[in-house]
Amino acid sequence: MIDILKIGFLTITLSDIIDIAIVTFIFYKLYVILRGTVAAQIFIGLLIILFFSFISQSLNLRAVSWLLRLITDIWVIAFVILFQPEIRRLLVILASNPIFRVFSKTESLESTDAIVNAAFELSQHQHGALIVIIKSSGIRGFAETGEILNARLSTPLLTSIFYPKAPLHDGAVIINGDLIEAARCTLPLSQVTTVNGESLGMRHRAGLGISEQADVICVIVSEETGSISIAENGKLSRGLSKEALKNKLNQAFKSPAKKGWKGLIEQLRKQK
Numbered sequence: 001m002i003d004i005l006k007i008g009f010l011t012i013t014l015s016d017i018i019d020i021a022i023v024t025f026i027f028y029k030l031y032v033i034l035r036g037t038v039a040a041q042i043f044i045g046l047l048i049i050l051f052f053s054f055i056s057q058s059l060n061l062r063a064v065s066w067l068l069r070l071i072t073d074i075w076v077i078a079f080v081i082l083f084q085p086e087i088r089r090l091l092v093i094l095a096s097n098p099i100f101r102v103f104s105k106t107e108s109l110e111s112t113d114a115i116v117n118a119a120f121e122l123s124q125h126q127h128g129a130l131i132v133i134i135k136s137s138g139i140r141g142f143a144e145t146g147e148i149l150n151a152r153l154s155t156p157l158l159t160s161i162f163y164p165k166a167p168l169h170d171g172a173v174i175i176n177g178d179l180i181e182a183a184r185c186t187l188p189l190s191q192v193t194t195v196n197g198e199s200l201g202m203r204h205r206a207g208l209g210i211s212e213q214a215d216v217i218c219v220i221v222s223e224e225t226g227s228i229s230i231a232e233n234g235k236l237s238r239g240l241s242k243e244a245l246k247n248k249l250n251q252a253f254k255s256p257a258k259k260g261w262k263g264l265i266e267q268l269r270k271q272k
Contacts, residue, residue: 116242116249135216171186203222
C-alpha cells in the first residue's frame, strides 16, 4: 500500500485513511439517527470511554487501561440493551431502502384508492381512524393483539369498522396488500409527545410508534379535528388533503426497482 504520510515511527497509508473515513461516516450516521434522543448522550459517553481507553493503551497506562477494559468488555452487551429501540429503527431503515426491496410486492392502485376514499369519508364525519399499511414485512405480533379478519379491502368495510359505535372501531386496522388482516389492534406508543409544539394524542403516538419499529405507513384521522396525517419512518406529516394523501401513498408504494439509487439517496437525506 502507498505511504501517504510518515511521522517518526508512525506511517499512514491510503488504507488507513479509507479505514478512518468509513469509521467516521458510520459514527456520524449513528449520531444523526440518535440525535435528539436520550440515547445520544449515552452514545457520546461511550465514545469518550473508548477514546480514553485508546489513549491509555498508547501511553502504556496499565492501571487506567485495566479499569477502562472492565467497562469496554461489557460495552457491547450494554450497547444492545440501551439502544434496542434505536438498533431496531436502524435495521428497519436499512430493510426499507429501495435497493433491498427490489423483490417486495407493491400496493395496488385499487387498494390505495380504497384507503384514500375511506380516510376522506371518515375525516368528513370526524370519525377517528388508525390504518396501518404493511410495506415489506409483516407485523403478525401486533396483528394478533386484535381480531384477525383477512377480509377483502374496500372503502365501505373500512368506514364501517371505524364507525364510533362499531365493536372494532377502538384500535388500529392492519392492511396487508388488498386484505384487511386485523382490526382493533394495539400498537406501541412513540416516546414523542409533541410535534412542532402541538401535543399528540394516543392515536397519533401509536401511529408514530409502529412506524418507528416496522416498515409500515400509517394513515391517521383525528377524531377531534378530522385532519388526516401520515406516519412513516418515525416522521409525522399532518393536515393532508385527499390528493396529498393519495400522492403520499403512491410514492410510498412505488416500485422499488424504479426508485433505484435516487430513492436511497432521498431516504438518507430525510434521516438527517
